Amino acid sequence: MSDVFKKYAGKLPDKILEKIKKNLPSKISDSHIKEILERVSEEYNAMQIEPGECVGIVAAESIGEPGTQMTLNTFHFAGVAEMNVTVGLPRIIEILDGRKNISTPMMEIYLKKPYSQGKDIKRIAAIIKETLLGEIASEILITLADFKIEISLDEAKIRELGISEKQLLKALKGNVKQTSVDIKGNTVVFKMRSKEGNINELYKLKEKLKDTHVKGVKDITQVLPIKREEEYIIVTAGSNLKRVLQIEEVDAARTMTNDVFEIEEVLGIEAARQAVINEVFKVIENQGLNVDIRHLMLVADIMSVSGKVKGVTRYGVVREKASVLARASFETPIKHIINASLIGEKDNLTSVVENVMINQPIPVGTGMPQLIAKGVK
Numbered sequence: 001m002s003d004v005f006k007k008y009a010g011k012l013p014d015k016i017l018e019k020i021k022k023n024l025p026s027k028i029s030d031s032h033i034k035e036i037l038e039r040v041s042e043e044y045n046a047m048q049i050e051p052g053e054c055v056g057i058v059a060a061e062s063i064g065e066p067g068t069q070m071t072l073n074t075f076h077f078a079g080v081a082e083m084n085v086t087v088g089l090p091r092i093i094e095i096l097d098g099r100k101n102i103s104t105p106m107m108e109i110y111l112k113k114p115y116s117q118g119k120d121i122k123r124i125a126a127i128i129k130e131t132l133l134g135e136i137a138s139e140i141l142i143t144l145a146d147f148k149i150e151i152s153l154d155e156a157k158i159r160e161l162g163i164s165e166k167q168l169l170k171a172l173k174g175n176v177k178q179t180s181v182d183i184k185g186n187t188v189v190f191k192m193r194s195k196e197g198n199i200n201e202l203y204k205l206k207e208k209l210k211d212t213h214v215k216g217v218k219d220i221t222q223v224l225p226i227k228r229e230e231e232y233i234i235v236t237a238g239s240n241l242k243r244v245l246q247i248e249e250v251d252a253a254r255t256m257t258n259d260v261f262e263i264e265e266v267l268g269i270e271a272a273r274q275a276v277i278n279e280v281f282k283v284i285e286n287q288g289l290n291v292d293i294r295h296l297m298l299v300a301d302i303m304s305v306s307g308k309v310k311g312v313t314r315y316g317v318v319r320e321k322a323s324v325l326a327r328a329s330f331e332t333p334i335k336h337i338i339n340a341s342l343i344g345e346k347d348n349l350t351s352v353v354e355n356v357m358i359n360q361p362i363p364v365g366t367g368m369p370q371l372i373a374k375g376v377k
Contacts, residue, residue, distance in 0.1 A: 004030050008037045012044055052368040054352070059295035063280075066289040067092060084237075085258075091283050095276060098303065098311020100261050105239035107220075110254035116231040124249050125223040125234055127216065131161055133172070133188075134210030142202060148191040149206055155186050163215055171214045179205065217243045241266045264309050272309050276300040323347050325354035 005017055020040065024033065049055060070089040086094065086104045094102050110116065115124060139152040158168075165183055172181045172188065182189045190209065192202065222237035239257040244250055245266070257263060258279060264272035277293065277300045284291050302317055303309055310316035314331045321327050324347045328336040340347075349355055352362045361367040 004033045004037065008041060011041050012037070016040065016044065052365045054364050055298060056352075059298045062291055062295045063299070066284065066287075066291055069289065070283075070287050087283060087286060092280060095260065095279050095283075096299065096303075096312050098260075098309055098313065098316050102259055104237070105219075105257065105259050105262075107234075107236040107239050107241070107244060107255065107257045109234040109236065109244060110251040111232065111234070111249055112251050115249045116233075116251070118227075118232050120249075121225045121232050121234070124247075125225050126161060127247065128220055128234060128236065128244065129223040130216040130218055130220045130238070131163070131214045132210065133212040133214050136161070136163070136214065137210070140206060140210075142206060144199065144202070146191065147202060148189055149202070149209065151188045151190070151209065153186045153188065158186075161215060168214060172212060217247075220244075260309055269304050269307055269309070273300045273304040276303055276309070321351075323349070323351055323354045325349075325357050326351055329353045329357060 005021065008017065020036065024036075067089060070092065071087075072089055084104055085106055086102070090103070109128065111121075111124065115121065133151065136154050136157045137151045138154040141150040141152075142148075143150065168188070169181065169183055172190075179190045179192055182191075190205065192205070217240045219238040219240045220236045224235045225232055226235055239259045239262055241255075241257045241259070241262050242265075244255060245252045256275075256278075260272050260275045260279065263275045277296050280296050280299070281291075281293055284296075299312070303312065306320060310320065312318070318327060318330045324336055324340040324345050339345075347354060349358070349360075350363060352364060355362045355367075
């Protein structure tokens with residue numbers, strides 16, 4: 001068997017050969033294997049792109065046409081009203097436009113064994129979820145005479161979350177400045193240091209204190225442990241990849257976020273490129289549509305080729321184009337032409353759009369070959 005595969009080592013990619021090996025029945029003759037490999041080889045060669053193929057236009061059509069069938073909706077997790085995920089066309093636009101502030105950031109947190117089998121899953125979820133001071137407060141009182149705020153704490157919630165007095169004091173001192181913090185029993189007292197404080201500042205401080213981070217991972221507002229196939233994972237509303245990967249029980253190799261820019265910052269541009277492919281493919285697949293992943297790979301390559309993720313907008317990849325006319329054809333043409341004129345920019349007409357604009361053959365497909373006549377000047 002191995003001799004048959006060796007003959008096709010250069011003809012087919014290793015990944016395809018490995019897949020064929022894996023799916024072959026145990027009892028099969030070399031002649032049948034050779035026939036399978038020959039057919040796969042024919043199929044593979046037929047799928048190769050011809051030189052000069054307009055891959056950009058093919059990719060745009062292949063993504064755009066099924067994109068018109070996508071729904072404009074938001075998916076809610078069962079039983080959790082606050083936790084929703086943007087899907088369909090809005091999500092595709094969000095990714096391809098390269099938006100830094102996405103509408104529903106979320107994470108899928110995978111755990112190491114034995115936690116992935118359900119052990120201490122609630123405890124780990126409690127460690128991850130962000131706890132704000134307003135969530136553990138039972139009453140908030142403002143004393144105008146002394147310019148102080150007294151917050152009565154819910155002892156049952158504090159016990160449930162395992163927050164110690166020392167931990168609480170450290171969190172509050174680090175987050176709230178220009179005030180003195182003191183804990184008396186189950187009451188936290190905040191007193192403004194400035195004697196010239198006014199009532200407005202006191203009320204602003206009260207609202208700020210409600211949103212003060214006490215425990216957990218910042219920006220993770222909801223956690224939902226769910227069973228997926230044979231293991232438990234934690235789905236979150238909100239994202240903080242850098243901090244979550246530092247938690248001991250978390251499987252850092254598989255944990256992911258839907259925020260492409262956060263992936264770029266924490267894991268680098270290659271991971272961000274793969275995230276663009278995965279996120280777009282996930283949306284298309286959930287909608288029951290069929291788009292070849294290579295079209296998505298091309299778009300992801302264009303978005304990440306500069307070393308930073310850039311959206312398919314006039315501020316992103318269009319701005320990077322070398323051709324003045326190509327930039328002008330997208331949006332704000334007058335601005336691009338004036339700027340190019342001011343600096344004497346030259347356009348070599350090497351791409352499609354600029355040649356279409358000046359009505360000459362485009363350098364792709366049959367427009368690629370050029371006729372050179374000998375002895376003609």
